[in-house]
Amino acid sequence: MAEAFWALGRATGVVSLVLFTVTVLLGILTRSGRPALGLPRFAVTLVHRNVSLLATVLVIIHVASLLADPYAQLRLVDVVVPFLGTMKPFWLGLGTFAFDLVLALVITGLLRHRIGQPAFRFVHWFSYAMWPVAVLHTLGDGSDVGKSWLVLLLVLCVGSVLVSLAWRASATFVEYQHTRFEEARR
Amino acid sequence: MTRQSLHIDWTACDGRGLCTELLGPLLVRDEWGYPRAAGYGSDVPIPSSFVAEARDAVALCPRLALTLQEVRAPARS
Ligand code: HEM
Ligand code: SF4
Numbered sequence: 001m002a003e004a005f006w007a008l009g010r011a012t013g014v015v016s017l018v019l020f021t022v023t024v025l026l027g028i029l030t031r032s033g034r035p036a037l038g039l040p041r042f043a044v045t046l047v048h049r050n051v052s053l054l055a056t057v058l059v060i061i062h063v064a065s066l067l068a069d070p071y072a073q074l075r076l077v078d079v080v081v082p083f084l085g086t087m088k089p090f091w092l093g094l095g096t097f098a099f100d101l102v103l104a105l106v107i108t109g110l111l112r113h114r115i116g117q118p119a120f121r122f123v124h125w126f127s128y129a130m131w132p133v134a135v136l137h138t139l140g141d142g143s144d145v146g147k148s149w150l151v152l153l154l155v156l157c158v159g160s161v162l163v164s165l166a167w168r169a170s171a172t173f174v175e176y177q178h179t180r181f182e183e184a185r186r
Numbered sequence: 187m188t189r190q191s192l193h194i195d196w197t198a199c200d201g202r203g204l205c206t207e208l209l210g211p212l213l214v215r216d217e218w219g220y221p222r223a224a225g226y227g228s229d230v231p232i233p234s235s236f237v238a239e240a241r242d243a244v245a246l247c248p249r250l251a252l253t254l255q256e257v258r259a260p261a262r263s
Binding site for chain 2: 030031033035040041042045046112113116117120175176
């Protein structure tokens with residue numbers, strides 16, 4: 001039975017990392033304000049939100065199944081308070097930290113209208129911290145890190161985020177930026 | 187009689203164009219990407235057939251620049 005929880009914990013962990021990667025990519029797409037993948041702009045935001053919710057459900061299963069796995073020696077505090085773990089406390093703590101950030105991101109995302117744009121934006125910047133922390137947690141704690149399929153997957157995730165970050169920082173990122181620059185120059 | 191009116195907060199709007207997608211011919215994009223309603227400025231009357239789309243636009247505007255307000259319509263002649 002412990003074996004099954006462990007397997008479930010590993011699988012949901014990897015899938016949620018992939019989904020959070022897609023969430024970051026879609027968030028950047030949303031911020032660019034462009035229609036993409038054949039979807040109108042409003043649909044890109046909705047897919048961004050829904051993929052992030054799906055990823056969140058998967059990390060919750062990831063955490064719950066490892067809580068149930070006696071070998072992981074996870075306690076309830078380790079779910080929310082980072083760096084107190086019994087096994088590999090540093091790498092586990094990164095996972096806990098990423099999990100706390102996800103909760104903050106999702107709650108403020110869903111309550112955007114309640115808390116207002118400045119607070120939402122402030123918390124949402126932490127998505128750029130959450131994702132690398134989750135990647136490091138995977139690298140430090142993942143039982144499958146030596147396997148080539150996971151290496152390939154991680155390279156794809158990191159590569160795609162780096163490429164989109166470069167795009168995010170480029171001058172032509174926002175739609176109409178060109179027209180707006182021209183206008184400002186006149 | 188009450189009618190719905192869509193208020194655009196220009197200090198918040200960044201011309202991302204979600205509302206112009208949802209509110210089709212009612213709102214169009216100007217040459218910088220900002221929404222424009224023919225004949226109106228910051229408060230755009232929403233016909234009842236567009237209220238659902240207007241609600242979606244309010245919910246999805248990435249800058250929270252839109253609000254739907256109920257206005258007591260002055261009897262327009
Ligand atoms: C209920 C959940 C969420 C909602 C409703 C939501 C909503 C949004 C919205 C509306 C934007 C666009 C902001 C703008 O254009 O100014 C955005 C951007 C973004 N989101 Fe989310 N989001 C959610 C969860 C997440 C999560 C969990 C992550 C992290 C993995 C994430 C990562 C991002 C990123 C990286 C951006 C681009 C930020 C930028 O560069 O300005 N989002 N999100
Ligand atoms: S969706 Fe919001 S930010 Fe985008 S154009 Fe409409 S009001 Fe402006």
